[in-house]
Amino acid sequence: MLYRETGQFKTSYQSDNQIFPIxxxxxxxxxxxxxxxxxxxxxxxxxxxxxxxxxxxxxALAALGLNILTGYAGQLSLGSAAFMAVGAFASFNFIARLPxxxxxxxxxxxxxxxxxxxxxxxxxxxxxxxxxxxxSTLATQFFVIWCLxxxxxxxxxxxxxxxxxxxxxxxGYEFNSPASKYLLVLAIVAFLTLLAKNMIRSSxxxxxxxxxxxxxxxxxxxxxxxxxxxxxxxxxxxYCGVAGALYAFAYLGTVEPEAYxxxxxxxxxxxxxxxxxxxxxxxxxGAAFIVLLPVMLNIFGHxxxxxxxxxxxxxxxxxxxxxxxxLIVEPHGLARLWQIGKEKLRLWPFPH
Amino acid sequence: xxxxxxxLIGGLLSGVMYAxxxxxFVLIYKASGVFNFAQGAMVFFAALTCVGIVDKFGAPMWxxxxxxxxxxxxxxxxxEKVVLRPLVNQPEITLxxxxxxxxxxxxxxxxxxxxxxxxxxxxPIEDVPIAYLMEHYNIIISQFDVTAAAICALMVxxxxxxxxxxxxxxxxxxxxDDHQAALAVGIPLQTIWAVVWSVAGLVALVAGLLWGARxxxxxxxxxxxxxxxxxxxxxxxxxxxxAIVGGLIIGASEKLxxxxxxxxxxxxxxxxxxxxxxxxxxLVRPEGLFGEKIIRRI
Numbered sequence: 001m002l003y004r005e006t007g008q009f010k011t012s013y014q015s016d017n018q019i020f021p022i023x024x025x026x027x028x029x030x031x032x033x034x035x036x037x038x039x040x041x042x043x044x045x046x047x048x049x050x051x052x053x054x055x056x057x058x059x060a061l062a063a064l065g066l067n068i069l070t071g072y073a074g075q076l077s078l079g080s081a082a083f084m085a086v087g088a089f090a091s092f093n094f095i096a097r098l099p100x101x102x103x104x105x106x107x108x109x110x111x112x113x114x115x116x117x118x119x120x121x122x123x124x125x126x127x128x129x130x131x132x133x134x135x136s137t138l139a140t141q142f143f144v145i146w147c148l149x150x151x152x153x154x155x156x157x158x159x160x161x162x163x164x165x166x167x168x169x170x171x172g173y174e175f176n177s178p179a180s181k182y183l184l185v186l187a188i189v190a191f192l193t194l195l196a197k198n199m200i201r202s203s204x205x206x207x208x209x210x211x212x213x214x215x216x217x218x219x220x221x222x223x224x225x226x227x228x229x230x231x232x233x234x235x236x237x238x239y240c241g242v243a244g245a246l247y248a249f250a251y252l253g254t255v256e257p258e259a260y261x262x263x264x265x266x267x268x269x270x271x272x273x274x275x276x277x278x279x280x281x282x283x284x285x286g287a288a289f290i291v292l293l294p295v296m297l298n299i300f301g302h303x304x305x306x307x308x309x310x311x312x313x314x315x316x317x318x319x320x321x322x323x324x325x326x327l328i329v330e331p332h333g334l335a336r337l338w339q340i341g342k343e344k345l346r347l348w349p350f351p352h
Numbered sequence: 353x354x355x356x357x358x359x360l361i362g363g364l365l366s367g368v369m370y371a372x373x374x375x376x377f378v379l380i381y382k383a384s385g386v387f388n389f390a391q392g393a394m395v396f397f398a399a400l401t402c403v404g405i406v407d408k409f410g411a412p413m414w415x416x417x418x419x420x421x422x423x424x425x426x427x428x429x430x431x432e433k434v435v436l437r438p439l440v441n442q443p444e445i446t447l448x449x450x451x452x453x454x455x456x457x458x459x460x461x462x463x464x465x466x467x468x469x470x471x472x473x474x475x476p477i478e479d480v481p482i483a484y485l486m487e488h489y490n491i492i493i494s495q496f497d498v499t500a501a502a503i504c505a506l507m508v509x510x511x512x513x514x515x516x517x518x519x520x521x522x523x524x525x526x527x528x529d530d531h532q533a534a535l536a537v538g539i540p541l542q543t544i545w546a547v548v549w550s551v552a553g554l555v556a557l558v559a560g561l562l563w564g565a566r567x568x569x570x571x572x573x574x575x576x577x578x579x580x581x582x583x584x585x586x587x588x589x590x591x592x593x594x595a596i597v598g599g600l601i602i603g604a605s606e607k608l609x610x611x612x613x614x615x616x617x618x619x620x621x622x623x624x625x626x627x628x629x630x631x632x633x634x635l636v637r638p639e640g641l642f643g644e645k646i647i648r649r650i
Contacts, residue, residue, distance in 0.1 A: 070445075124635060135627075136631045139624060139630075143627070146620060320453040320458075320459075321453070323453030327446055
C-alpha cells in the first residue's frame with residue numbers, strides 16, 4: 001500500500017531520469033543517509049564505529065570498484081587488493097614527500113596512481129578473456145606487493161617495511177575520534193557512490209555493459225573496446241585505490257604491504273558475488289555480509305565455548321559453506337532478493 | 353656451465369611438480385568447465401589425511417595411502433552431489449566462486465580433523481643427490497626429484513590411456529566437447545563429473561604426497577594452487593600435455609630467473625615472475641600453448 005508509484009507522474013525529462021524514480025525510495029534513501037550521518041555517530045559505540053562501520057564502508061567502496069570492472073564491464077579481476085595497496089602507499093608518499101598537500105588531494109592522487117597501474121595491467125584484457133584474464137590479474141597482485149616490499153623508497157625507507165600513516169587532517173582539524181573518521185569515510189563513500197551510479201547510468205556505463213554482454217558485437221556497433229575496457233580498469237582501480245587509502249588512513253593506521261594480500265582480493269570478490277554482480281546496492285550488501293559474518297561467527301563460537309583452535313577452523317568451514325549455500329540459493333546475490341522484495345511490495349496486497 | 357645445467361634441471365624437475373597440480377585443474381576444467389580453485393586445498397587435504405592416518409593410528413604408509421584414496425574419492429563424490437549438482441547451468445564465475453568457498457571449507461575441515469601443526473611426511477625415497485651424476489658431471493640432482501618426475505610421467509601416461517582407450521575416457525572427452533550433445537547420446541553427465549572429481553582427488557593425493565615429502569605437510573601446501581595457475585595459462589586450460597609443457601617451462605624459467613635476474617632486483621621474484629611470463633605469452637597466444645583455439649561468433 002505504501003510502496004507504489006501510483007499517482008507519481010513524470011512531467012519533465014529530468015524527473016524521468018532520476019536515480020530513484022519512486023518517491024518512497026527517495027524518502028527512504030534520504031532518511032538512511034540522515035540516520036547514517038547524524039544518529040549513528042551520536043549513538044554508536046566507538047567499537048561499533050571503528051571495528052564494523054568504518055571497514056564496512058571502506059570495503060563497500062572497494063567492492064563497488066570491483067563491481068564496476070567485473071559486474072558492469074565484465075572483466076574478472078583477482079587483483080583488487082593490489083590496487084588498494086597502490087592507493088594507500090601512493091597517498092602515504094604524497095603526504096610524506098609533499099608537505100602541506102591537502103589530505104583529500106593526496107587520496108585523489110593516490111587513486112589516480114592506482115588508476116594508472118590499473119590501465120597498465122588492464123592492457124592484456126584486450127587480448128585475453130575470462131579465466132585467463134582472471135589468472136593474469138594475479139600478476140598484478142603479486143608484482144605490486146613485491147614492489148612494495150622490495151623497493152624501500154615506496155615505504156619511505158622504513159626498516160621493517162611497515163609504515164605508520166600520517167594523521168588525517170583537513171583545514172587544521174584532526175580526525176582523531178572514531179566518529180569523525182566515520183563521518184569522513186561516509187562522506188567520501190557517499191560521494192563516490194553517487195558518482196559511480198551516475199557513471200553507470202550514462203553512456204559510459206552503457207558502453208561497459210555492451211562490452212560485457214558481447215564484446216565483439218559491441219565493437220561492431222561502434223564501441224571502442226580499447227577505450228572502454230581501459231576506462232573500466234582505470235575507474236575501478238581509482239575506486240579501489242581510494243578505498244585502499246582509506247583502509248590505511250582511517251582503519252589500520254599502520255600498514256604493511258602484506259595487509260593487501262590475495263585474501264583481501266578474494267574477500268572483495270566474495271562481496272560482489274554474494275551482494276550481487278552488477279549492482280551498486282549489491283556492493284554494500286555484500287560488504288556488510290562479509291564484514292559481519294566473521295564477527296557473528298566469532299560471537300557464536302564464544303557462545304558455544306569452543307576452544308579457539310577449533311573455533312577458527314570451524315569459522316573457516318562455516319564461511320566456505322555459507323558462500324556455497326548462498327551461491328546455490330541465490331546466485332544473483334542479495335541485491336536480487338531486495339529487488340524481488342520490492343516487486344512483491346509494489347503489488348501487495350493485491351498481487352493479481 | 354654445470355651450474356647452469358643444475359639450475360635448469362632442478363627447475364625442470366620442480367616444474368614437473370607444478371604440472372602435477374596443474375593436471376588436476378585441467379581434468380576438471382575440461383570435463384565440467386569448472387575452474388576449480390579448491391585443487392590446492394584438495395592437495396593439502398589429501399596429504400594431511402594421509403599423514404594424519406599414519407600419525408594418529410600408527411598405520412603404515414601402504415595402508416594409509418589406499419585409505420586416503422578412498423577418502424578422496426568420497427570427497428569427489430560429495431562435492432559433485434552437494435556443490436555442483438545444484439549449480440548446474442550457472443555462469444562460470446559462480447562455479448568458480450563456489451570452488452573458492454569449497455577451498456575454505458576443505459582447508460577448515462582438514463585442520464579440524466588433523467590439527468594445524470606441520471607434519472613430516474616420510475616417503476621411502478631419499479632426498480639425496482644422485483652419486484653418479486655428481487661424480488662424473490659435478491651436477492647435483494636429487495634422487496627424489498627424479499623419482500617424482502617418473503611418478504608424474506607414469507600418471508600422465510595412465511591418464512592419457514584412460515582418456516583415449518577406455519569407455520569412460522571416451523565419455524569424458526565427449527562431455528568436454530559438448531555437454532548437451534553428450535547428454536543427447538545418453539552419457540550420464542553427473543556420473544562423469546563424479547568420476548572426474550574423484551580422479552582429480554587422486555591426482556591431488558599424488559601431488560600432496562610428493563609436495564608434502566618435500567616441504568612438510570603444512571598449510572602452505574594450499575598455496576601451490578597459485579603456483580599452478582601460470583602453468584595453466586601457459587599450457588592452456590584444456591590440455592593435459594599443455595599442463596606438462598607449461599610446468600616445465602615455468603619451472604625452468606622461474607629458477608633461472610631467480611638465480612640470474614633475481615640478485616639484480618633484490619630477489620624473491622619467484623612469486624610473480626611466472627605470472628608475468630605467462631601474461632606476456634598470452635599477449636601472443638591468448639589461448640595458451642595447447643589450448644583449444646577460441647573461436648568467437650556474434
